[in-house]
Amino acid sequence: APSRYAPTRDLQLSQDRASTVLASMVQAGFLSQADGQTAYDHPATLKGFGGSGSVNYVADYVSDGLESYTGNPRASLRVMTTIDTNMQKTAEKVIEQALARDGKKLNVSQVALVAMTPDGAIRAMIGGRSYRQSQFNRAVQAKRQPGSAFKPIVFLTALEDGLSPDSLRVDTPITVDGWTPKNYSKTHKGIMTVRDALSKSVNTIAVQISEEVGRERVIKSARKLGITSRLRPHPALALGTFEVSLLEITTAYATFANGGFGVLPHVIDKVETSAGSKLYQRQGSGPGRVISQRALGGMNNMLMETVRTGTGRRASLGNRPAAGKTGTSQGFRDAWYIGYTADLVVGVWVGNDDGSSMNKVTGGGLPAAIWKDFMSRTQRGVQISALPGRYEVPAYATGSVTGTASSTRTNGDQGFRTREERRAWRPKQSHERRSFFDRLFDF
Structure with a gap:
């Protein structure tokens, strides 16, 4: 993967690769011998990270998956990610x-x-x-x-x-x-x-x-x-x-x-060339x-x-x-x-x-x-919303004495579940019946 040669991942490997590329450029006539020697004598080094450098984990993750979206293009790319x-x-x-x-x-x-x-x-x-x-x-x-x-x-x-x-x-x-x-x-x-x-x-x-x-x-x-x-x-x-x-x-x-x-x-939302040609758009x-x-x-x-x-x-x-x-x-x-x-x-x-x-x-x-x-x-300042889905609350949890009623509530208001809440609606029963019911539902 391209990230293999990232200086943040392996500085020595990155510098060795740069030297190989410089030699090839001189040999092909794209770079003078003097300029090539100057670049070789002053290899790129790393600038210190601010914080833990966590964004580089994201960069590696993007680089490792990029080829599957774009093939192996030779042009420089602009990659838009979903990262906030x-x-x-x-x-x-x-x-x-x-x-x-x-x-x-x-x-x-x-x-x-x-x-x-x-x-x-x-x-x-x-x-x-x-x-x-x-x-x-x-x-x-x-x-x-x-x-x-x-x-x-x-x-x-x-x-x-x-x-x-x-x-x-x-x-x-x-x-x-x-x-x-x-x-x-x-x-x-x-x-x-x-x-x-x-x-x-x-x-x-x-x-x-x-x-x-x-x-x-x-x-x-x-x-x-x-x-x-x-x-x-x-x-x-x-x-x-x-x-x-x-x-x-x-x-x-x-x-x-x-x-x-x-x-x-x-994590990749859009990829385009430096000239603006779109190579990938998430859909x-x-x-x-x-x-x-x-x-x-x-x-x-x-x-x-x-x-x-x-x-x-x-x-x-x-x-x-x-x-x-x-x-x-x-x-x-x-x-x-x-x-x-x-x-x-x-x-x-x-x-x-x-x-x-x-x-x-x-x-x-x-x-x-x-x-x-x-x-x-x-989440500070984000509007409060209920979680999706509705749950059919059984009759005993809605206060029904007959045991036939039920209610549907959203997942922001789930009804009676604590001992105190269940006691608040508990119907009057004989001592024998209440004792069994209480043991069964842990009142």
Whole structure:
């Protein structure tokens, strides 16, 4: 790729290539011997970066993909990208501050961030802490275990089969093919809604649901959402044990933010020659609807609850509807937070290149804090909008005494879900009946 010779990637290789080109120009008569010698004696050097030089991760990503859009033209090109320079600078600043504050204490040396609009236009990309120290783009090239950040894909598969966020499952020990998954809390909480199971990241129920719908179907759902990395139908698939890139998993969540349509992530918007001749103009969107409207409403309902009362509480944006999911790999080697509003989808990963453990960093900790800081700065002044999709709230959650009423609400007003709210409408019943009902729904 052309970026192979970029001085920001390998200065010595770039200078060697320049010397070869100079010699060829002198030999062909395009450059005098004296001018060629002068240029050879004064090779180009790098000017110091401002900040971490994160924009160079974007430049490499653009360069590596450019040939597929334009062939291999010999003319100079002008490339218009989807990057928002202010957003890129904000991402760089937020990450620098977070690592300066917590990096050493938490044993976190690297971070990656991807921000895109719900249609897949990449607005910011951070591939690592410092481009000068490492040109490896962890947002695109690194494959790491997403942990529980993969669980929404499992639950989505079941929602498409008719599961409701208010459907009940039992958090109890389960063994599949000789493997017994453990919850992070090392405890079991009994009967709960699948909404609570996802928001509290209960491993046993995620595995139950994966087994119910079938692992191959979970993989099929992942493919529809843009996951292209290798996945195998192992029982632990539900817990995110197979490696993916940050760009892939962020793209998958963009489908939840845009109303259920498939996404093709992109950073190149237009390419033309220096003379103004158009070589490429982005048109169209993606593969169309990949999530049903019913499943979408339930998914956003559940992921909003994760931010409201679950493992993503630290990412709350107050009165701005937001949804997301935390992820932590075994041994605290990777921690993720992938979240979104109606306008922006952002994925954050933290960890170490050598795979060493962090100091008990979970997705709901440093990644969620970085996500919230970035979103708070970039969403300031942006109109507040509800997330797409509508969720049919069951009768018991709307205050119906008869049990026949229901209501439909947008994903900015999801109805009664806390104990206090449920108690406020609870109908009078006999002591025996109330006792069972209360135990069943955790009043």
